[in-house]
Structures are given as structure tokens and as C-alpha cells.
Amino acid sequence: MYCLSWFSEGSKLIFLGLFALILAISPISILAQNPILNSTEKAPIVVDGRVLFEVGSISNFSAQQRASIINDILAEEVRSPDPVDVVIFDENQRTVIRNQATKRHLLTVTSADVIAGSNTFEQALVWKKYLERSLQQAQLQRTSEYLRQFSLLSIAAILGAILGHGGLILLRIWGERNWLRSWSHPSSPLYTWQGIVRPLWRIFIIGTPLILWLTAIGYIGYLLPQARSALYQILMFLGQPIFVLGKNSYSATQLLLLLSLTVGLWFLVKGLVRFLKSYLLERLETSQSVQDVVGILTQYILLFLGLIILLQLWGLDIGALAILASVLGVGIGFGLQNIANNFISGLIITLERPIQVGDFIKLGELVGTVKNIGARSTQIKTWDGISIIVPNSRFLESEVINWSYGDKTSAIRIPISVAYGSDLKRVKLALLQTAKEHPEILVVPRPTVLFQQFGDSALNFELRVWLKEPRNQFRIKSELNYAIDKNFRDYGIEIPFPQRDLNLRSPHLKPLIENILTSTEMIDKQPLEIPDFEEEPELESLEDLLTDRDLERLVHEMRSPQGLDIQNRRYRLHLYPNCFIGSEAVNWLVQRYKYTREEAVEVGQILMEKGIICHVLDQHPFQDSYLFYRFFQDDK
Template identity: 45%
Template sequence: MSYSALLPMSIFSRIFQRKATQHLLLSIVACCCIFWSHPPTPSYAQTPATPVISFRQRAPVAIDGRVLFFVSDTANRRATERAQEINAILARLVETPAPPQVEIAQENQLTTLRINNRHLVTVTSEDLREGLTTTEQARMWQQQVIDAFQLAQTERSPLYMRQASIASAIVLAGAIAGHLFLQVSGQFLAAKLGEWLTRNPVLGGEWDDPLKRFVRLGFSGLQVGLWLAVGYFLTDLFPWTRRWRYELFNLFFASLTAPVFTLDQRGYSILDILLLIVFGVLLWLGVRSVTKLFQSRLLNHSHIDRRMQDVLAIAFQSILMFVGLTIILQMWGLNVSSLAIIASVLGVGIGFGLQNIANNLMSGLIITLERNIQVGDFVEVSNLMGTVEYVGARSTRILTLDQVTIIVPNSRFLESEVINWSHSSPVCRLHLPVGVAYRSDPSQVRSLLLEVAKGHPDVLMNPPPQVFFRGFGESALNFDLLIWTREPRKQFFLKSELYFRVEKVLRQHHITVPFPQRDLHLSPQLEEMFSDLLARSNGYPSPDRRTRTPRESLPLNDRQLREIVAQMQGEGGVEVKDRTHRQNLYPACFIGAEAVDWWIATQQLTRSQALQLGQLLCDRAWIESVSDEGAFEDGYQFYRFSPAIHQGEG
């Protein structure tokens, strides 16, 4: 089979793949069956010689739901009023057992029909069929009324009721059997068709499901048509069901054809609106199928960008929809030019109400033309960072690093700063600030940081990593490690891995990362007060200020200093243990503030004298700071006893 022959079938199959299309076509089939089984009353029971007259000019006269003839408008009365009066008289007489007497009479030079000596209808010139006189027309109506009454009496007899009930049961059983047969046949034919398509290399694959759905849809339509025909037949057997059906259909069609609004000096009914909706839906399905065909067969084979293909497809679809709607509205009887004023007024109101949407649409068009943001780019807008998944006409979909999809209006990409890490080139530079203690060697720190950067596989060697000495901080020497990577999406993971390696290398080379320090200087009176409070809180006796002679200077010799250090290391001395700070382990050390409190409580010193004692021990190198700070601090600083104490004793 050639490609040109398969192309219409491809379009047809794509339309039938949608359930909405299947339901729509099934409804159309059902409506066609209803119109076929019971067409509108203007053409019902008309002979070929009957002239075609609109429904607004003629009204039917019926007995038990069977239309006998039509009456027309006169100069004084409408056709519907005449038909309602005649139908009311016939409905009362049809229930009487005796057959009525139908006669033709002349009243005031007018031909009339009388039933049981009562006026029924006057035959006017408007009621005449072509080539007949009023008397001939009256004779035809007389015979139709007599035959209708005879048939009505026959249908109300017990014998007819029994026969009609038996026929109804037989038809209902046959309908059930036919429904089951159609269901089984549809399944069997769909299965056989699937087997045949599987063996056929030309129609297999994409044709399998569409054709099977079309077969099932066809058999479903046959089942609906079967039950509609059975329902019409069963309601036609009995006079009261036929009358109910007739009145129901008349009410239904009257509600559909009655004008609900007037536009451009023409009334439009619900049926007109439904037809407009059906044509609009069919137009939308057809335009969508043609647009997909245009995009898949023409645009996809060109060298145009994917986003530009979407823009051209949307423009092509919009043009087809505009032209199609214009043609449908003109066929519907609406003057399109008369809607210009209404469209302009609505355009102003809609413009104010949809200005944000219009802004986003124009922003999407600008983004598409400039191509600064494309699918797959890693971008950062405001506080959002992620990968662009889709750039639409109104919004852009971004997948964040937390795997959360966020829909961002296109206007935000033009109203705020956007960082596109993937624009032109995905290679970018990352900054990693590092601070070390003041006693560290800057050259050694620089070498270690470069060694860590060069050892990671995600760090580019060209351009090479760099280390900048940023300056002297309050408590650290500040460095900046600069590296290059071609994976901006992994920058947080890469920074974390590098920081882990930097911390490990610095710890191996005994280079510490300091923490912020603050010095607090108190007046002597406050020092005395805090000394008493600390002594009492630690369980030591409060020093007696009346007997104590404060020593502003410390005339202590080496022997006295060794005794103090020995007391600090002995039982009841300062607490010496392994301590951690910022995940760093400091073995066998004590806290400077605790040592000051201990000296105040045990050596009868003021706080300033205790600080002098601590500084003296640091100068003698008998205690040392773990952070290699020069001055002794009365705070949360770690100190350890130096091995020089024991060497001096030896």
C-alpha cells in the first residue's frame, strides 16, 4: 500500500483514537436515528404533492399520535390555535365507544366539517392543496378523520391488545438477542482484525488500536440504533404510548426550534446553538489533526529550532481556526461584520482583565525569538534554581534540584535578573571561601587547597584551579579557592565534596580553622563580685576581703609556680579531658575560664591577678593554647599542659 493511500487513514485513525471523538460520533448517530425514526412534524405524513411550508405557517391535526392533516394560518387566527382546538375535540371523542358522525356543511358560504353536529374545522383557501377546491379538500379530511376513528376503535379492542402484547414480547426478546449477537460479533471481529493486523507488516503497529476502536464504535452504534428502532416500534403499537411519544417529541422539537435570542434581526434557537457547537468541535478536531500533520510531516524535517516549530504550529492552527470559524458563522447566518463593535468593546475589557496573561504570552514570544533560555538549560531566577523542562507560550516549567516541578510565568524571565549557567557554554567557575588560624603558613595552605582541587575528578584542569589570599579577618586568614566545572547542576555536591577533603587535609597538617573570639574587660569592683559568685557556684569558700590583701603583682618564683601547676594537675584541680569543637578533637585540655575560676578560689587572687598568672604560665611555656594564640584568654579557650614542665623538673 502506498504512502499516499495511508495518509488519509492516518488522519482518520488519529481522530478516532480519542474517546471524546468516539462519544461525539456516537451521539450524532443516535440523533440521526431519532430524526430518521421520527422526523419533525412539518414533513410528517405529507404526500409528494404537498407543498413545502415552514413549521411556523402550518400546525398538525392528530389522533392518538397519528398526524391526519395540517391547517394553516388565516387572517384572524394562527395555525397553532386552530390545531389545538381541533385536537382537543378529537381527543374527547376518540374515547367514546360510538363512532362519530362526520359531515360536510356550508356555513356563510364557507365549507366546514362538523362532527356529531358540532363545528370541527373550516376549510380556507390557505388550507388547500394545489389543484383542489374547498369541497374536495373537505372530503379528503372527512375520510381521514373517519379512518382514524375506526383505527382508534380497533386498537382499543381486547383482541388487538393481546396481539400487541404478544408482538411486544417477541420484539423485545429479539432485541435482546440481537444486542447480544452484535456485542459478541463486535468482539469477535475486533479480535480477528487484531490477528490480521499483527500478521500484516504494512498496517500493523499504529493501525492496530485505531481500527479495533472503529469496529467497536460501529457495533456500539448498531446496538443504539437497534434499541431506538425497537423503542419506536413498541411505542407505535399502543395508542396511548404513541400519543405520549408524539407529545414528547413535539415538546422537544418545539423547545429546540423556539428562538431564545435575536441577533442581527434574526432569531436563533437551541438547535442552532447546538449545531454551531457541533460544527465548532468538528472544526477544532480537524484543525488539530491538520496541524499535527503539518508539524510532523513538514516542520520536523526542516532545520528549524524545536521551540520555533511550536510557535509556527500554534500560528498555523490559529489561522485555520479563525478562517474556519468565520466560514461557520457566515453559514450559520450571522453577519461577521456586525460583531466588529462588540468585539472592540470586549477587546478593551478583556485586555484589562487579561493583561498579565498577555504579558506572559509576549514574554514567551520574546524568549523564543531571543533563545536566551532553552530546554535543558540550568537557570537561576529569583530564589529558584533548576533545569528548564519546557518553554511554553505563557509559562516555563523548571525542575529544581529537589526534583520539584515549578511553573514560572514567562514575564519573570524579563522583569528580573536570570542566571543561565548553561548559556553558550556550561563551563563555570565556583568560589569556595576557606579561613585558617593566624599561625598557619599561607604558602602551605595554598598548596594544600590546590592539591585538593586537582585531586577531584569533576574539577577542570583547564582553566586551572586558583587560590586567592583575600585578606586578614578578625580571627582567621581568609582564602578563596576558585575551581572550574562543566556540570553547574552538581555545584552544591561538588562544593560539599571539596569542603570534606579540605577539612581532612587541614586536620592532617595540624592547620586549625578558628572560631570567632571576643575579649571582655571588667572593672575591679565587678571582678571582685564575679569572683565571689563563681567561687560559691563552684563550691569553694568565698575569700574574706577583710583579711585578704590583694596582690596586684605576682612575685612568684619557679617553685611556687610549679606547685600551682601541680595542684592544677592533681586531685581537685582543673578538669582535664578530651574536648571537641566544630567537629575537631582536642585531647587532654582544659578551659581557660575554668582555670581562672580555680585560681581565684584556691589561690586567693583577683581576676586580673589570675589572668596575669595564666599569661605568666603561657610565657614560661608550661601551658599552651591549642589554637596557638599568644595571649591567655579568660573564655572558652582550650589549653593543655606542656611537656616542658616535666623536662624542667628533670
């Protein structure tokens, strides 16, 4: 189901990208035919937002000026109550088109307007048909009869959209109750394809009502001539050039088109990267950090190539960007040096993996858990819940302590000072007892007590214990300090204060002190009563308790049919024959011999030290985790 969720997310992004590209590309053919946007030699003649034909320029007037004059005359003809009677006649060797009913001159056909292979009269005959039909239709659409017809058609379009939308709602409810449930069943032929089918279904349910209402609104607007004219004016405004780059001028419409294509490209690339990570990289069993770096590099490369192609299709000369690229290169070398350094450091961290998400690390004064490794920075969450954003370059320039790198087992060192004259055996016994009583201290490696040095005022010891989870070291260290203080009080062991001897030399003080000593009775202080503890022996280990005969019997039971599950196992495309899992061996020892889990781990470590079992790669001691071990006699 995890892959299916990735498949679903990737499908959504890919379909969104394709949808945006289709929406962006769909107006290209219309915009290409729009002379306002693409032609500078001819200009369109428009009636109620419909382009009839194009006129060229003459000696005294440009094409735009001619078109503006003709469009104003045609607008007056549309508002005129007189009928339309378009005729053609020659006037001073010029072909003229006129409305005979209003005696108004409409336009003159010149050689600049003629299509190759025809003359002005033939061109006038074609335009006469366009003008006559368009003017008659425009006058008809302004009558009261047409307005009543328009109202009825608009109501019908709205009712049709409402009915269609309601039908789609019923279809969605019925489909979710029947189709989606059947697709989720493993026996369904569409089960393996539901990552594609479900996004398609959602796009259909969401997109179809939108298209339905847009169609209804567009149809109503198309019936109304004023709406068509307003839409054409908006397109003319957006089609006006707003800046010039090189030899080409670009309008707001073209900028919106480029923006839409870029958004579609972004969604498409994101979807492809998700597919790459969820299907190819996960099946190769690569780590999450490698998936992230491959995904980031693939995304940047595809986006870069896609933008280059879009800019070329947009008509921008890529060669003209060479100067801009040079300027950006200088900017990266100076102003953006730190950003580039952090980005490259992020790639190195992801590839070499000195730190990974979830690791417990110390960087300078920062101690916390790595939450996210980005392209430029890494997020660390400290023990007090504060998220700190650290530039990636700091991990390569500074020393980093990573307690989670490789084997998570780590040691805690607790310095302790006791007074001169303390019983050293009692000190060692009290410290070892403190370590044994704490449930999170590992039995293997063993806790140790080290006599460090003879201090100025105390004997300095160090208690060294081992933990399974390094992130708990601060809490465990505090608990051990509390326990040490309690045990020292019980054993009568004194933790000394710093001591200094003060020598006073004065002839006046000596007689005074002698008088005080002779006139005052000295009271002997009673010595401190210390509980009479019996001499407790050193903590006896399992290694001392288990004899060779016990180990031989234990190995026989472990290899018996009722013992461990010894079989060939596969991990990351590698086959390891005749091995068992460390955590399963610990469970078996706990159930069979009633050991604690720590004692079971110690028994496993004893078997490794005796040369009876080993790690399949000789890389780990015996641990209560998903690691493979085998008996030496099965190691070929």
C-alpha cells in the first residue's frame, strides 16, 4: 500500500502537469491565428468580436489605422436601423464596398489586401459576403425577438449544467460505493492499476463539473454580441507588446502562456521523480538519502532541460542568454558563494551519509536529532523541542559527534571523588551496584570502575557504563548520580570538600591559643557509626556460572528442531546461508531459561567469545536486533 500511495501521488502530479500543459497549449492555435498578436503587416476587421478578414497598409495609412477606421464604420452600421445592402462598384479605378441602404462607404479594396492569384474585384466579392452576413446577423441579435430567444437558451444552458452537475454527484456517490470498493479488492483486475485509476476518477469527478459550467458560461457569452466584443477587447489588450527582447516583442498573453507551460512542466517533473523514487529506487532497496539526492538531481536536470526547450519554443534565442549566464556565474562565485557551498555540502552529506535522518548528534554546542536533510540546510530538533536550521557546510567544516552512526551502543563516563581513607572495595562495590540496578544499563559491555588519580583533596574514580539508546544519556546520567549519592550514604562513603591548610605565625597568637587549650576541656568526638555491611563479593557474571558442559548442552538445544530457526536468509539481494536472527535467539533464551533480555545478550556474547557463533559478516557483537548470526560449524 505504501507503493500504491506513492504511485497515487505521482499520478496526480503527472496528470496535473499534463492538464496544465494541455490548457497552456490549447490556445496556441487560436493565438497563432490572431493577427493582433502575430502580424504587423495586416490588421483584422471585426464585427461583434468576430474577425472577418484582414486589411493591409497603404501609403497614407498603416494597417492598424485602416482597420480602426473600418471597424468604427461597421459599428455604426450595426447600430443603424436601416437594412443592409452591400454593393461593389468602381470609383476612380478603385474597388469600393458600400452599403447602398445608408449610402455609407464601408471600405476600399487595395492591392495590399489581395490574396496572391486574384484581383481587387474578386477579393471584394468574397468580403462582400462576409460583411453582408455579419452585419445582418449583428442587427438581428439586437432585436427584442433575439433577446427573448437568448433568455430561453441561457436558461436552458443553466438548467442543463445543473442537471449535469447533479448527475455527476449521483455518479460520484454510486461510484465510491461500488467501483472504488471493488477496485480495492485484490481479486479485481484493476487492483494493481488503482494507483492510476483512482487519480483519473478524482480528476473526472472534479474536472467534469468545472468543464460543464465553463461550457455553459461560454455558450451564453457566445450568444451575446456585447460579451463577444468585450472578450475580444480583453484579448487585444493582453496581446499588446509590453517589452522587447532582441528582435522579438512579447505580450502579456505570451507571458501567461510561458507561465502556464512552466507550471505544467513543474508538475510533470515532480510526478516523474516520484515514480522514479517509488518504483525504481525502492525496488533496488537504496537508502532514503540516496533516493533523495537522485530525486533532487533528476528534478533539477529535467527542469533545466525543459525550461531550455520551452524558451526556444517561445521564440527566445538561447544564445542571447550567454551574457546573462556569465553574469550569474560571477554572482554565484561572489555573492552566492555560501549558498553554492551549502548546496554542494548537502550533496556530499547525502552521498557519503555521515549523518542521516533520525541520528542523534552533537555539533558544537547543539545536541539533538536530525529531522531533515535538505539541499541547502539540515534541521536539528534539540532535546527541548526547538528546531534549528543548520547550513550543510558546518557538518563538513566542524567536528560532528554522531552517536547513531553504525553501532548505537555508547558509553557514559561519570566522574566521582571520594575522601582519602575510604574503603576502595566498598567504593567499587557501590558504583557497580548502582549500574546493575539501573534497567537501561547494558550487561554487555560490562560496567567498569576506573581509579583515575590521587587528587589534591580526594581519590578520583570514573564509572563507565554502556547504553543502547544514546539520546537518553542525559536522563540516565542524572538518575545514576542520584543513585550513587544514595548508595554512598548507605555505605558510609564520604564525598569530600576541597581542603586547605592555613598556617598563622604571630607571637601574640601563641599565648592566647595555649590559654584557650588549657582552660577548655577537650571533648572526644564519637566516631561515625557506619552500618556493618558484610563484605559483598564482586558481581558474579554469567561467564563464571556457565561451565563448558552447560555451554555444550545449550548449543545442542539451540541447534535442535525445538531450538532456533536456522535457515538461509536474504537481505538486500545477498543470500546468507544457515543463519539465525539475534533478536529471535534472545526471545528463545528468555522463554527457555527465564533469562532477562540483558542476560540473554550476555549469553550470546559469551558464545561469540568462545568461538561458537559469529556474525555473518564479522562486523557486530551479539545484539538484540535484526542481525544474522551462524554457528561456526555451519560456516563454510
